[in-house]
Amino acid sequence: MQKKEHPMTMDILSKNLKCSKKSLYKLFQSKNELLYEVFVLYIKQSKGVLNTIIELDCSGGQKLVFQIKALNHIAKLFFNSYLFQGLKSLHDFEAVLIKTERDFYSISFTHIVNELNIPENRKEKLMNILVFIGVSIKRRYTTMNHQEAVSDIQFSEMMVTLLQSYIQKEDIALHRVQNVV
Numbered sequence: 001m002q003k004k005e006h007p008m009t010m011d012i013l014s015k016n017l018k019c020s021k022k023s024l025y026k027l028f029q030s031k032n033e034l035l036y037e038v039f040v041l042y043i044k045q046s047k048g049v050l051n052t053i054i055e056l057d058c059s060g061g062q063k064l065v066f067q068i069k070a071l072n073h074i075a076k077l078f079f080n081s082y083l084f085q086g087l088k089s090l091h092d093f094e095a096v097l098i099k100t101e102r103d104f105y106s107i108s109f110t111h112i113v114n115e116l117n118i119p120e121n122r123k124e125k126l127m128n129i130l131v132f133i134g135v136s137i138k139r140r141y142t143t144m145n146h147q148e149a150v151s152d153i154q155f156s157e158m159m160v161t162l163l164q165s166y167i168q169k170e171d172i173a174l175h176r177v178q179n180v181v
Contacts, residue, residue, distance in 0.1 A: 010034075042078050049074065050108040061167065063112045065160050068133055071108075072156040075137045109134075122170060129166050133159045 010031055014021040028034040053066045109130040113123050140155060150158070 042074070046071070046074050047108065054111050060112050060116045064109065064130065064163060067108060067112070068130075068137075068159050068163060069156050071134055072137050072152065072159065075141050076152055078141075125170070126166070129163060133162060 010021050010024055013034075014024050017024075024034070028037065049070050050067055053063055053070060056063060056066070058066075109127060113126055113130070116123065116126075118126070137155075137159065
C-alpha cells in the first residue's frame with residue numbers, strides 16, 4: 001500500500017483489499033488488532049534480516065552498524081506505509097508498540113553485544129545506546145509532522161556516528177570473542 005494523505009480506515013482498507021469490511025471484522029475485532037498483527041509480522045521479518053546479520057563473518061562493531069542501517073531501512077518502509085498513517089491517534093496500540101519494540105531491539109542487539117569481550121557494565125551501557133538508537137529510528141518515521149531536515153541516509157549515518165562515538169569514548173574494542181578450546 002502506498003503512503004496517502006489520510007489515515008487508514010477499515011473502509012479504505014477493505015476497498016483496497018477488495019473484500020468486505022465484514023470479512024475484515026471476522027478476522028480482526030478492531031483496527032488496533034489488525035495493526036498489531038501487521039506489526040508482529042514486521043517484527044518476524046525484521047528478525048530474519050537481523051539474524052542474517054548476526055551470522056555474518058565480521059566484527060561485532062560491523063554487525064551493529066549493519067543492524068542499525070537495516071533497522072532504519074525497515075522502519076522507513078514499514079512506518080511510512082499507508083497502514084500506519086493514523087498511528088499517533090491509536091494510544092492503546094502505541095503502548096503495545098513501545099513495549100514490543102524495546103524488547104525487539106534488546107533481543108536483536110543482545111546477541112552481538114554478548115559476543116563482545118567487554119565488562120558487563122559496559123555491555124549494559126552499550127545496550128542502552130542501541131535501544132535509544134532503535135527507538136529514535138522508529139520515532140523518525142512515526143512522527144506525523146516528519147520534516148525532511150536531513151535525508152534518510154544522513155539520519156542513518158547520524159545513528160551510526162552516535163554508536164561509533166560512544167564506542168570510541170568508552171574505548172571498546174569490538175572484535176569477536178574467540179572461543180578457546
